[in-house]
Amino acid sequence: MPGRLHPGAWWLWALALGTAASRTTNPWLLLLALAVAGYVVAARRSGEPWADSYKVFLRFGLVAIAFRLGFHALLGGYGGTHVVFTLPRIPLPDWAQGIRLGGPVTAEGLVASFYDGLRLAVLLGCIGAANALANPKRLLRILPAALYEVSVAVVVGLTVAPQLVASVKQVRRARALRGDTKRRARAILVPVVTDALDRALALAAAMDSRGYGRRGPAHRLTGALVLVGLLGACLGLYALLDGRSPVLVSGPILVLGLGLAVGGLVLGGRRVTRSRYRPDTWGWREYGVVLSGLLAIVGVYAFPTGLTPSVVPLAMPGLPALPALGVLCALAPAWLSPRSTR
Amino acid sequence: MIDFESVTVTYPDAPGPTIENVDLHVPEGELCLLAGRTGSGKSTLLKCVNGLVPHFTGGELTGRVTVAGRDTRLFPPRELADLVGYVGQDPVSGFVTDHVEDELAYSMESLGLANPVMRKRVEETIDLLGLADLRHRPLAQLSGGQQQRVAIGAALTAHPRVLVLDEPTSALDPGAAEEVLAALHRLVHDLGVTVLLAEHRLERVVQYADRVVLLPSGLAGAPGEVLAESEVAPPVVRLGAVLGWASRPVSIRDARRLARTTPVPPPGSHLPAPSGVRPAGFSTKDRPQDSSVAATPGDGASFPAGRSVRPAEPQAPLLTVTGAALRYRDTTALAGVDLTLARGERLAIMGRNGAGKSSLLWGIQGTGDLDAGTVTVDGEHPRALKAARRRKLAGLVPQQPTDLLYLETVAEECAQADLESGAAPGTCRTLLDRLAPGLPDALHPRDASEGQRLSLVLAIALTASPALLLLDEPTRGLDYPGKTALATLLADLSAQGHGIIVTTHDVEFVAEYATRVVVLADGEIVADGPTAEVVTASPVFAPQVSKILPGYLTVESVATALAQGSP
Numbered sequence: 001m002p003g004r005l006h007p008g009a010w011w012l013w014a015l016a017l018g019t020a021a022s023r024t025t026n027p028w029l030l031l032l033a034l035a036v037a038g039y040v041v042a043a044r045r046s047g048e049p050w051a052d053s054y055k056v057f058l059r060f061g062l063v064a065i066a067f068r069l070g071f072h073a074l075l076g077g078y079g080g081t082h083v084v085f086t087l088p089r090i091p092l093p094d095w096a097q098g099i100r101l102g103g104p105v106t107a108e109g110l111v112a113s114f115y116d117g118l119r120l121a122v123l124l125g126c127i128g129a130a131n132a133l134a135n136p137k138r139l140l141r142i143l144p145a146a147l148y149e150v151s152v153a154v155v156v157g158l159t160v161a162p163q164l165v166a167s168v169k170q171v172r173r174a175r176a177l178r179g180d181t182k183r184r185a186r187a188i189l190v191p192v193v194t195d196a197l198d199r200a201l202a203l204a205a206a207m208d209s210r211g212y213g214r215r216g217p218a219h220r221l222t223g224a225l226v227l228v229g230l231l232g233a234c235l236g237l238y239a240l241l242d243g244r245s246p247v248l249v250s251g252p253i254l255v256l257g258l259g260l261a262v263g264g265l266v267l268g269g270r271r272v273t274r275s276r277y278r279p280d281t282w283g284w285r286e287y288g289v290v291l292s293g294l295l296a297i298v299g300v301y302a303f304p305t306g307l308t309p310s311v312v313p314l315a316m317p318g319l320p321a322l323p324a325l326g327v328l329c330a331l332a333p334a335w336l337s338p339r340s341t342r
Numbered sequence: 343m344i345d346f347e348s349v350t351v352t353y354p355d356a357p358g359p360t361i362e363n364v365d366l367h368v369p370e371g372e373l374c375l376l377a378g379r380t381g382s383g384k385s386t387l388l389k390c391v392n393g394l395v396p397h398f399t400g401g402e403l404t405g406r407v408t409v410a411g412r413d414t415r416l417f418p419p420r421e422l423a424d425l426v427g428y429v430g431q432d433p434v435s436g437f438v439t440d441h442v443e444d445e446l447a448y449s450m451e452s453l454g455l456a457n458p459v460m461r462k463r464v465e466e467t468i469d470l471l472g473l474a475d476l477r478h479r480p481l482a483q484l485s486g487g488q489q490q491r492v493a494i495g496a497a498l499t500a501h502p503r504v505l506v507l508d509e510p511t512s513a514l515d516p517g518a519a520e521e522v523l524a525a526l527h528r529l530v531h532d533l534g535v536t537v538l539l540a541e542h543r544l545e546r547v548v549q550y551a552d553r554v555v556l557l558p559s560g561l562a563g564a565p566g567e568v569l570a571e572s573e574v575a576p577p578v579v580r581l582g583a584v585l586g587w588a589s590r591p592v593s594i595r596d597a598r599r600l601a602r603t604t605p606v607p608p609p610g611s612h613l614p615a616p617s618g619v620r621p622a623g624f625s626t627k628d629r630p631q632d633s634s635v636a637a638t639p640g641d642g643a644s645f646p647a648g649r650s651v652r653p654a655e656p657q658a659p660l661l662t663v664t665g666a667a668l669r670y671r672d673t674t675a676l677a678g679v680d681l682t683l684a685r686g687e688r689l690a691i692m693g694r695n696g697a698g699k700s701s702l703l704w705g706i707q708g709t710g711d712l713d714a715g716t717v718t719v720d721g722e723h724p725r726a727l728k729a730a731r732r733r734k735l736a737g738l739v740p741q742q743p744t745d746l747l748y749l750e751t752v753a754e755e756c757a758q759a760d761l762e763s764g765a766a767p768g769t770c771r772t773l774l775d776r777l778a779p780g781l782p783d784a785l786h787p788r789d790a791s792e793g794q795r796l797s798l799v800l801a802i803a804l805t806a807s808p809a810l811l812l813l814d815e816p817t818r819g820l821d822y823p824g825k826t827a828l829a830t831l832l833a834d835l836s837a838q839g840h841g842i843i844v845t846t847h848d849v850e851f852v853a854e855y856a857t858r859v860v861v862l863a864d865g866e867i868v869a870d871g872p873t874a875e876v877v878t879a880s881p882v883f884a885p886q887v888s889k890i891l892p893g894y895l896t897v898e899s900v901a902t903a904l905a906q907g908s909p
Contacts, residue, residue, distance in 0.1 A: 046480065050440075135440055155438070174745035176709040177738050178802065179730035179762050190748040194788065199435045205398050206436030211423030211452030211500070277447030277460045 004046070005337045007134035008142060009286035014130035016293025017330050020300040020323075021122040024307040025115040028319040029327060030122045033296075036330050037122075037129040043334040045132045057128025061121025068117030073105045080108025080312055112311040142280065144265045147226065152212070156203060160196055167192045225264030232257025285336055292332035299326010343504060343536045344368040344391055349405035351386055351395055360386045363405075364560045368538060370503070373530045373550055375565070376540040377574050378557030379821045381791050384508075384540035385431070387557065391506050391538060392426040393419045409504055424453055427497030431508045433489045434481075442476050442484075442492055449500040460499075467495045471525050486695040487518025491525060498529070505529065507539040511546050512818060515694045515847045516882045519546050526550065542821050544569070545576035545850055545886050549593040566590030574822045577850055577886040580897045584904065597890045606900060607907035609893030658721075660685045660841040661706065661736075661810055666715035668701050668865075675701040677865035678715070683841045685809070688832060690852040690873070691845045692883060693862035699845040700741065702862070703812045706843070707738040720809050730762070736810040737803030741818075743795050744788065752790070752798060753783035763806040774801040777831060792819030793827070804835075811835065813844045817851045829855040849877060853885040853895040 014037070021033045038054065045051040072078070073087065083104045090101035136158055140151040171191045180187065207213075236254025300307065300323045309317030346366035352359040361383035368374045376384045389395040393414035396403045407414045410425055419428075427449075430436050439445045446467055450460045468474050471491045476484060481492065490510055497505060510526070511519035527550050529535040541547045548554065554568040555561070561568055569575040570583060570590045578597050582590045585604045591597040661683040668676040675698045683689055691699050704710025706717050708724030709732065717724060719735040727735070740746065749755045756770040763769070774781060778797035787795060796816055803811065811832075817825050825848070832855055836842050846852060852859060852873060859876040861869040861883070869876050874895055877883045887894050894900050 137440060159438075170742070171745045173704075173709055174740050174742075176729045177707070177733060177740065178746055178759070179728075179733045179806070187748045191745050194744075202430060202432065202435035203438070205394055205419075206428075206430060207438055208398055208419040209392055209394060209423060209426075209428040210438070210449040210496070211420050214420045214423070214452060214454075274451055275454045275456060275460070277444065277451055277457065277464070279457075 004280075005134070005289060005333075006142075006280040006282050006286045007139040008280075009282070009289045010134035010333075011130045011139060012290045013293035013330065013333060014126045014133070016290070016297050017129075017327070018123045018126035020296040020327060020330075021119060021126065023300045023304075024323070025112075025119055026307055026309050026317050026320065026323075027115060027118055028317060029300075029307070029323055030115075030118050032319075032324055033327050033330075034122050034125050036327060037125050039331060040334045041129050041132045044337050044339065046135070050135050051132050053131040054125070054128040057124045057131070058121075060128075061124045064120040064124060065114065065117035068113045068120065069110065072109055072113035074101060076100055076103055076105070076109065078106065078109035078112050078311070080106035080314075082107035082314070084110065108312050108314055111314060115309075115311070138280070141276065147265070148274065150223075152207075156200065159203065160200060163199060164192065164196055167195050171195075222264045222267045225260050225267065227264075229257050229260025229262070229264055233261055285338065288336045289333045292329050292336070295329035296326045299323045299329065302326075343370040343372075343410060344374075344538060345406075345408045346387075346390070347406040347408075349387075349390060349403065349407055351383070351390065351401055351403050353399070353401040356401075360401075361390075361558065364557075366555060366560065366562065368536060368553070370536050371530065371534040372552045373526070373537045373539075375544075375547055375551035375554045376538065376557060377544055377554055377569065377572060379574055380542075380793060380819060380824060382557040384557055388428075388506050388508050388538065388540055390414065391504065392422050392428045393417060394428070420452070423449060423502075424500055425502055426504045426506060427494075427500060427502035429490075429493045429497050429505070429507045429510065431512075433493035436493060437481050437489075440480055440482070442473060442479055442481060445481060445492055445496045446473075446499050448496060453500055463499045463501070467499050470498070470528065471495045472521075485518065487514050487521050490514060490518070490522050494522070494525060498535075502535070504536045504538065507537070509541055510539060512542055513695075513847075515692075516546075516849060518695060519543070519847075520882075523547065523550060542574075542819070543848070544574065544822075545578065548576055548579075551592075565592045577897050578890065581887055581890060581900060584897055584901045594886060594889045597886075601890050606891055606894075607903050609891070609899075609903070659683060660687075660720060661843075662716075662718045663702075663706060664716050666702065666705055666717065667713050668698075668705060668711060669713055674698075674865045676705065676712070676715075679862075679865070679867055681860065681867070681870075683810070683843065685839045685841050686836050687841055688836045688855055688857045689841075689843045690856035690859045691843060691862060692847065692849075692852065692859060695847075697862040698865040699862055700814050701865075703738060703814050703843065703845060706810075707736045707812055708732045709738070733763070733803070733806045734808055736812060737806060737808035738812040739796070739799050739803055739814065739816060741814045743799035746799050746802065747787040747795070750786055751783060752781055752785050752787060755787060755798060755802065759802040759805045765805050765807075770801050770805040773804050774798060777801055793824040796820070796828075809840060811840050811842045813842070815845055815847070817846055817848045825851050826854065849883050849885050850896075852877060852883075853887070854898075859883075 017033055017037060021030055024030065041054045045054070084107050086104045087102040089103045092099060092101060137155050140154055143151050168188060171188050175187055232253055234257070236250050236257050239250030239253060303320065303322040306318060306320030307323065309315060344366065346364050349364045350359045350362050364387065376387060378384055386395055389399065390403065390407050391409060391414075395401060397414075397418045409422065412422065412425065414422070437445055438448050443464060446464050447460055450463060468477055471494065473491060473495060476488055476492070481489065484492065494505070494507070494510070507526075510522055514522065523546065526537060526539075530537055539547070548565050548569065551565050553562060554565040556568050556572050561571065566579060566582070567590055569579045569592070576592070578592060578594065579590060581597065582600070585601070585606070587600050587604070589600070591600060659682040661681070663679060663681040666676050666679040666681075668674075679698075679702060691702065693699055701710060705712040705715075706719070706724070708717065708727065709729065712725070722735060724732045724735050747755060749758060752774070753771070756774060757767065759765075759770040760767050774797060777800055778794050781790065781794055781798070787798060790798065800813075816828060820828060829851065832842050832844070844855065856873045859869070859871065859873050860867055861876060869879065874888075877885060877895070878888050878892070881889070885895050887896055887900065891900060894903070
């Protein structure tokens with residue numbers, strides 16, 4: 001549809017930016033990637049309920065950093081000489097040798113685990129950006145027809161989830177009217193769950209009335225073919241990339257799996273009589289957006305100096321110029337992609 | 343087009359059939375209206391048309407339902423999708439996609455239509471329903487009336503020959519309801535679509551209907567004749583009965599012609615004047631509304647006397663709101679609202695969907711947020727208090743009363759309410775018995791009818807004996823007798839000195855209940871005054887009776903005037 005970018009392009013761009021970020025622990029580079037994603041989201045997100053998911057994922061990121069720091073403090077793992085504080089050590093039985101609980105916490109360790117946590121947070125931020133920019137429901141529309149039923153289940157789940165959050169807020173507010181502000185699980189859960197069930201039933205009834213699933217459901221066999229095929233393909237790919245199992249084993253698994261999956265999709269697609277309204281098209285804007293993401297990867301992979309700042313001994317990390325330039329290229333969609341109509 | 347042959351539907355575990363022995367025949371191109379009290383099986387009958395009953399809901403259907411010759415026994419809903427468009431009670435819960443255009447196309451995608459056909463039909467529907475400005479908008483950002491029109495459009499794109507609608511205007515403000523009904527009118531007249539719809543607000547719909555079917559009796563015929571026999575009838579039909587007209591008009595225009603031939607005493611002359619001479623106009627603020635006097639012939643008759651004592655003693659207002667303001671992100675909910683309310687006053691707040699009515703109620707109660715402004719109830723600031731103390735000042739019945747209920751039986755809910763309010767055991771139950779006598783202790787609140795649940799939540803709110811009572815759209819699921827009962831009850835409470843504020847879209851209810859009306863628009867008060875003055879100022883807000891007999895608001899006031907005019 002004109003006025004919006006192909007959702008696949010947004011996902012590829014976000015995944016590319018995430019891939020670039022996953023290669024480095026340089027905090028400046030990571031923060032730059034996060035800022036790039038945030039700027040593009042602010043410039044190009046739509047007015048849909050999903051458009052707020054970037055913030056939610058950023059919060060997840062903060063939680064990830066906190067967890068990483070907490071676990072490090074508890075379990076240790078990095079060396080270093082600058083002890084910041086010492087936790088009481090908990091003695092463990094013999095069979096748990098090699099694991100320690102508590103003990104000294106070093107500045108080096110804290111910084112290293114902060115870098116690690118930050119990297120995870122940036123990855124989450126990239127996924128959040130993809131969610132905010134491309135509605136996951138629209139991404140499901142481009143799935144092959146045979147997977148239609150799976151995608152419908154996902155769509156229903158995606159619809160109910162934000163409604164649940166709204167419902168919890170609404171019920172909590174209503175509870176306050178009864179003078180009971182304690183977060184009693186039962187008082188919240190009963191109205192929320194009954195409400196969610198009612199809504200799910202209403203949605204199912206509406207879909208049925210509007211012709212969903214006409215001419216019977218897709219054959220069970222095609223579903224099984226596709227799932228087994230995809231599983232096989234995953235296993236084969238893993239074995240191939242792992243490099244430890246012989247290619248003679250992993251190759252045929254991959255080929256067989258892909259064959260099954262494609263066969264199932266073709267077979268199932270024939271039975272489904274759905275059509276698609278104004279399918280998303282792939283044009284020069286989409287290529288441009290994906291290319292800008294790929295440039296970020298190139299910048300990081302081609303110039304690997306300064307990507308992992310030294311932790312032992314502690315040093316102030318610098319910002320490597322060329323990888324930073326690559327990451328900055330990913331800003332292009334803020335101008336390349338069409339402004340969403342509100 | 344639609345044929346029911348002695349259809350009986352019984353749901354599992356139900357004590358009896360929901361609809362029994364219904365014979366119905368709706369010819370092609372007709373607009374047929376289903377009327378009946380709450381729980382008379384209107385929704386069930388509608389769901390039979392496209393096979394949702396019994397294919398989706400379960401239960402047992404005997405008899406035969408055919409649509410254009412297709413038997414719903416053999417065709418499940420999805421196989422009837424090209425023939426019957428169904429729009430449920432809450433359009434939002436039926437939306438499958440996030441965008442207006444995608445939503446319009448969904449049925450056609452399911453039917454497997456070719457892309458050029460879909461493009462053409464979407465454009466047609468957009469023009470037909472006036473959706474051009476909305477086509478790229480996310481559904482979540484639309485107002486209630488817009489959402490309802492999109493839902494109708496989404497059903498229409500499949501080119502069904504039958505359109506089934508369950509209460510399409512109940513949740514809408516008068517303006518939005520007109521929009522939706524105008525669109526329906528056009529479908530019937532221009533495209534020859536057969537429309538079957540159920541609605542509580544008959545006064546909005548009945549003039550468009552070719553035929554009315556009354557449930558549970560199944561009586562069908564011309565609107566005026568059928569409704570004259572019914573418990574649920576719009577004011578215009580009841581006025582015809584009171585004035586003894588030979589024909590039963592359902593449109594304001596026909597009724598006005600007949601009214602010219604009927605002598606009715608001029609308004610105001612029938613009222614005994616307790617304090618000096620009263621002019622015919624409705625300008626004195628503290629005068630009890632004549633309608634409420636007449637609406638409560640029984641024990642209610644005592645409170646006009648009770649009220650006439652009150653205005654003599656000057657009182658500090660029960661509620662004072664100054665400069666209430668609230669913003670959500672980029673929308674202004676309230677933009678500096680000033681409001682006072684005296685004890686014993688019954689205020690109605692009206693205004694478009696999204697005008698800030700609910701925000702104001704929640705802000706007054708203190709549980710909702712306010713960015714600026716002060717609220718004083720009985721000399722205290724509810725927002726500064728704890729939730730338990732707050733509800734003793736102001737009780738609020740939210741738009742979805744069920745949000746408050748979480749226990750398995752009515753008795754448990756009542757006991758819990760007594761506990762929460764620190765009231766003597768049995769207080770809530772006594773209140774409930776006064777509001778809705780005979781509600782069984784062991785009943786699950788979710789199995790109760792809409793009106794009974796409202797009574798239960800109202801009783802829970804009243805257990806704390808708040809001086810101020812706030813109700814957010816309480817009339818949504820109520821039929822005419824239910825609304826009259828609520829109006830009587832609220833009049834009783836105000837006579838005891840409670841101040842009451844109700845938000846509503848229902849002008850007929852306002853005419854029956856309110857002493858004063860405030861109209862909100864974009865978070866500001868645009869009109870504030872006695873009911874008769876405010877509602878008759880705009881044709882959108884005017885009740886039917888005032889359009890036929892200027893000066894009167896309700897059928898009951900006309901009846902009283904007649905009785906006193908010709909002793």
